[in-house]
Amino acid sequence: MKKWSMYAILVALLAVSFMLPPLQAQAAAVLKPGAVSGDVWDLQYRLQLLGYYPSKIDGIYGWRTTKAVASFQRDYGLPADGIAGTKTWNTLRKFSVNANELTMLAKVVHSEARGEPYIGKVAVAAVVMNRLQTAGFPKTVKGTIFQPGAFTSLADGQYWMTPDKTAYQAAWDAARGWDPSGGALYYFNPKTATSSWIWSRPQIKKIGQHIFTK
Structure with a gap:
């Protein structure tokens, strides 16, 4: 996994924390390619923290996010469909943080x-x-x-x-x-x-x- 500098960590933390809606961690929606929302920011942040999403966190569910979700799903024994549904969110929250x-x-x-x-x-x-x-x-x-x-x-x-x-x-x-x-x-x-x-x-x-x- 990529080694982040402390400065980069804190910058990413502060930037993303201002962009996440207050209740997103409680009831994230099922996310599919094409989605654009605060929940996508959360998803990308968690995947980036775990080393699956090396790209810029932009809140857009494009092919990079789909690929990262599918990789995470394969590694954690889930169907690798690239869609962040309930099982994917539940597993992601067990092993990551926003x-x-x-x-x-x-x-x-x-x-x-x-x-x-x-x-x-x-x-x-x-x-x-x-x-x-x-x-x-x-x-x-x-x-x-x-x-x-x-x-x-x-x-x-x-x-x-x-x-x-x-x-x-x-x-x-x-x-x-x-x-x-x-x-x-x-x-x-x-x-x-x-x-x-x-x-x-x-x-x-x-x-x-x-x-x-x-």
């Missing part, structure tokens, strides 16, 4: 793992992505992050701090599929954890100050 969701991920990273090594920051973002793909958790990035009790930074208000460039890069890497957590669904700091429940979870590995668990 521009606004990338910012949410970056906020989680910044508020939960500021002092951690870079690999630990990516691992925290990967936990969110892993929950999206696991039954029993909310099916959206927003729902997962704002699920009651999911992240301490929501309770203490640190989530609302402004993420730095490293947090965005870590969020980007996790959203593109890097999972240094080893498939973890939870993590905790053993020096501060007071919940007996979290200690009962099967432990996978320790990265920095966090233990990652199933």
